Amino acid sequence: MNTSGPVAPIPTPEFGVEIGRGRVRFVLARLRLMWRSFRNGWGIFMESRMGRLSLFTIIAFALMAAAHPILMAFVWDPATYDPVTGYSFDQVEQPAPPSWKHPLGTDPLGRDVLSQLLFSTRSEFVLGITAALVTVGIATFVGAVAAYYGRLVDSFFMRLADLIIALPAISLLIVLSALFHLNLFYLALIIGVLGGFGGTAIILKSQALSIKVKPFIEAARVAGGGDFHIIFVHIIPHLLPLALLYMMFTVTSAIFAEAVLSFLGLLDLRMSWGIMIHTANTGGYLLGGTRYWWLIVPAGASITLLCSAFYLAGRALDEVVNPRLRQRND
């Protein structure tokens, strides 16, 4: 029976020969496989400068978000440093420029800018990640289903996507915020749904189309697999890397949309980077040039940095997913 001609040299079995006896070892072997592929991807991600830079920035912001409750509990007096209700009595005039007591100064209402900045970071993360998860969840499913069933299902979802792309998202959000009280969660949900049924769905569908025609899909059907099995076991796993990439881009657009809406004063939020700029604007300090820089620069720079960090993370992930983009260093 062992008559095949050239048998490729088999690398030494990494899991030993006995694997498969006993359920625990079976699961362990599978986990090790997943760990190995994760480690490979991680290596490629960290090889790129964009990847390292973005990861460093995101971790820095995460630490900022984590630092705020600790500082409030142990270092800062809530009466002075609360991001919304605090007031700094020992300043002669508000807004006060940076000092030892207030490293980033105070805003026109006498509140500490650094405290506001740190407090807002957490909600930016929550907003971005919720919106991204909703987007990618919907887009992956819609893309896979539209590509798999084709015809009417496909036409319906693709025309819906065209419709959503045709609507200007920010204007739509402005209208919605006029009609409803938008808080952070609803905003994340709306941005997620708009992204999920919109452009991201089209991109993931086109990827799913190229998977659908592969012979292994036919092989799965011959094996007896139903539509559900083929979509979830064979098509969606191939979409996940691309979905992860678009998750990063959605985080960026969600943070940006929040900043715009808050700046216009349309969101029901306690504090955010957009509201910080909004406060400076309503006080008339925004057009004062660089004189009141501490009111604008911290929030503006944070929005820019975090957005670009997620965008760069997406680009670096793109290299993990798309081997063709990798730079050859040799």
Add this chain to the structure above:
Amino acid sequence: MASASNTPETPNAQAAGSSAPDGEPLLAVHGLTKLFPVGGGPFRKPSSFIHAVDDVTFRLGHGESLGLVGESGCGKTTVGKLLVKLLEPTGGEILFRFAGDSAGAATEAPWDSAAISGRLLRSCGRRVQMIFQDPYASMNPRRTIYDIISEPLSVQGMGDVQYRVDRVLEILTLVGLTPAGGFLFRHPHELSGGQRQRVAIARALVIRPSFVVADEPTSMLDVSSRTGVMSLMQDLATELGVAYLYVTHDLAVARYMCHRIAVMYSGKVVELAETEELLRNPLHPYTKALLSAVPVPDPGHRRQLPDIRGDLGTPIDPPSRCRFHERCPAATEHCLDHPHPPMEEKTPGHLVACYEV
């Protein structure tokens, strides 16, 4: 069914046509037709049809292997896909009659694969499997060898994990991938072409089907691993009692593998006979031309050019006369006026679709 041919070239010819106890064939295909619409849309009727498979009739005994040969585009792969229900036939019937299985649920009446759906289709999947041409593309690159081979078991809900692992290890050993445990958690890209095709065979055979469609399983392999895979398939056929429909364009492969050969031309079976009978005594003009194109390992050999004109006719709405008429050296007025000739038994077990034979 075909009686045993006793030529040395077909090693397990003694299994030919070994029918079920009741003498019924495993598979009876009658008038199978597949038309693909050309043009047309949701609101418009298609303007014409491609006659990919047109009124194909044949039978296949238990454990028998039938070769389906013909040039590219003649519809042989479409026949294979129709049999495993990857495509819905436009017309005709596909009747399987399996010998009683261990659960005692012997199929009482032959059932029509073309009219089956849902749950019954799954039990159909247990008995009918397919080996694909391309061992590189027919496996999901993200899944392990265990996932790939156990897929028929898991989607059909057979056994628990331990059972499936045992079956996969067993079938891996059977197809010669040893030590089997070392292959379980490999990915397809870590294997050579021959090894992958063995995995493909293992996947098709792991649920012990009665019938396997093999769609040119050796055409993508290099010559040295080709013989290995072919003899493996033959060994497994006798060991597990599997019947093959072997789709190929290579007459040498068909001769090595098959008890009987059916020659297809433009969607029609034009000649069907036992392998040696067909190769030694071809009756249909197309089969003769096909055989004369087989290379002869003799530098002094002067090839007699077959008297075949022109090119393969279009399969889009062909005229109802004989498909081979335009190219046929033996065509007469009779062929022009009459529909495509029916399959007739010219000598025992040798069916030809030609008026002039």
